[in-house]
Amino acid sequence: MYDLLSFVLSHKCAYNRFTGDAENKLRTLYELDEGEWLIIKELCAILEILKEAMLFFSCKTPNLPNVIPVMDHINDCLTAATIDHTLPASIQTAAGLAKKTLNQYYSHTDESETYHISMILHPEYKLEYFKSAEWPEDWICTAKEVLHAQFELHYKKSSDIDSETIETNTINVSWCPLLM
Numbered sequence: 001m002y003d004l005l006s007f008v009l010s011h012k013c014a015y016n017r018f019t020g021d022a023e024n025k026l027r028t029l030y031e032l033d034e035g036e037w038l039i040i041k042e043l044c045a046i047l048e049i050l051k052e053a054m055l056f057f058s059c060k061t062p063n064l065p066n067v068i069p070v071m072d073h074i075n076d077c078l079t080a081a082t083i084d085h086t087l088p089a090s091i092q093t094a095a096g097l098a099k100k101t102l103n104q105y106y107s108h109t110d111e112s113e114t115y116h117i118s119m120i121l122h123p124e125y126k127l128e129y130f131k132s133a134e135w136p137e138d139w140i141c142t143a144k145e146v147l148h149a150q151f152e153l154h155y156k157k158s159s160d161i162d163s164e165t166i167e168t169n170t171i172n173v174s175w176c177p178l179l180m
Contacts, residue, residue: 002047005040012037035088042081042091046098049077065122068115071106072133075099116143117150 008015018024019031032040053070081087081095109115119125120143130140 002044002051005044005047009037009040009044039088039090042087043094046077046081046091046095049074050098064114065118065125068106068109068119069125069129071102071109074102075106078102113146113150117147120144120147 016031019026021027053074056066056070078095078099082092082099084092087095119129120127127140127144130143
């Protein structure tokens, strides 16, 4: 949809000439007024964010720890659109509906511990992502507890590992540009 609307916007003059030509008999059904062009422009801006996310998630090697930050970015953009009173009401409503749908998908990340564990173990994010995203403290504690429980269950041997190690140690990945 984004590609179609983007194409139409880039050919606005040709579209207006074509639909405005009385010989084509398209004026009453397909001619767009300036308000409708504005709606297309604003909708295109929102759809572009969703297209970029789709392309990101469709790549050959999607990066699991980035799922939640990307969803947060989309949520922030949709939230901004729902409260931006300079936008047409139809765009605000569409953004609100898209946000509602996104939140349904977002809630599924809670069903899998993998998302939270991968973010905590990611050298860039750790627990700081959750704190900077202003997650409630009990959610952060739950994510940490999930990681600790999985470690205890599957990986911990007889050695004692300090529970703060996960939060404070930083892995040096400068040797691998793909991890930076």
